[in-house]
Amino acid sequence: MRIDRFLGNLPHLNRQQARLLLAQQRVRIDGRPVTDAMAEVREFSRVELDGEVVQAGKPARYFMLHKPMGCVSATRDPEHKTVLELLDEPDLHELHIAGRLDYNTTGLLLITNDGSWSRRLTQPQTKLPKRYYVETERQIGPEYVQTFAQGLYFAFEDLTTLPAQLQILGPRSARLSIVEGRYHQVKRMFGHFDNKVVRLHRESMGPLILDPALAPGEYRPLHTAEIEQV
Ligand code: URA
Numbered sequence: 222m223r224i225d226r227f228l229g230n231l232p233h234l235n236r237q238q239a240r241l242l243l244a245q246q247r248v249r250i251d252g253r254p255v256t257d258a259m260a261e262v263r264e265f266s267r268v269e270l271d272g273e274v275v276q277a278g279k280p281a282r283y284f285m286l287h288k289p290m291g292c293v294s295a296t297r298d299p300e301h302k303t304v305l306e307l308l309d310e311p312d313l314h315e316l317h318i319a320g321r322l323d324y325n326t327t328g329l330l331l332i333t334n335d336g337s338w339s340r341r342l343t344q345p346q347t348k349l350p351k352r353y354y355v356e357t358e359r360q361i362g363p364e365y366v367q368t369f370a371q372g373l374y375f376a377f378e379d380l381t382t383l384p385a386q387l388q389i390l391g392p393r394s395a396r397l398s399i400v401e402g403r404y405h406q407v408k409r410m411f412g413h414f415d416n417k418v419v420r421l422h423r424e425s426m427g428p429l430i431l432d433p434a435l436a437p438g439e440y441r442p443l444h445t446a447e448i449e450q451v
Contacts, residue, residue, distance in 0.1 A: 224262050225243065372385075
């Protein structure tokens with residue numbers, strides 16, 4: 222929300238008074254004086270007026286989990302273990318998953334309470350590459366490279382996938398980079414060639430690479446530099 226609107230919503234202020242306070246340099250967001258009425262206030266922002274805290278700001282939380290096989294990327298599930306159950310953290314209900322993985326897919330899973338950060342990471346418009354290691358049932362042919370680069374038509378969504386890069390590593394293994402996260406996207410892309418994916422592991426999402434020190438099921442908070450890269 223804009224700061225003038227945020228201040229104008231306080232019980233003792235209207236929008237005009239809020240603008241005056243801003244012009245008089247009496248407002249700080251996260252410790253910095255703010256005069257721009259359009260400056261953004263988020264649930265994580267600390268807002269001060271004449272040195273008094275009017276919003277303390279919730280801590281933004283970001284975690285990297287090495288998702289193991291056999292758990293669902295959901296916040297709750299009546300049948301299966303969820304990835305959130307792997308986190309020993311308070312207020313788990315405030316967290317969400319930035320880019321789900323299938324039940325048996327392993328690898329990098331990012332979990333946060335910051336919705337705009339996770340949107341930047343997952344929106345196709347941002348074009349952040351998500352890199353997967355893939356193993357298949359049958360041989361991967363050289364023709365896959367061009368087909369994936371051209372994009373595949375997904376009838377259910379009535380769209381053509383954005384260009385994806387395939388690096389063939391062996392007869393039945395490859396590394397695939399996609400910039401979207403359509404439902405079962407990798408499996409459906411190989412499915413186009415009637416080739417079943419038998420192992421799928423996400424190595425990275427944009428600049429964020431799965432920490433090799435994390436064993437399956439382990440997690441850690443993201444470093445500030447990692448958060449800011451997105
Ligand atoms: N594509 C899939 O098919 N499954 C995943 O878990 C991730 C990407």
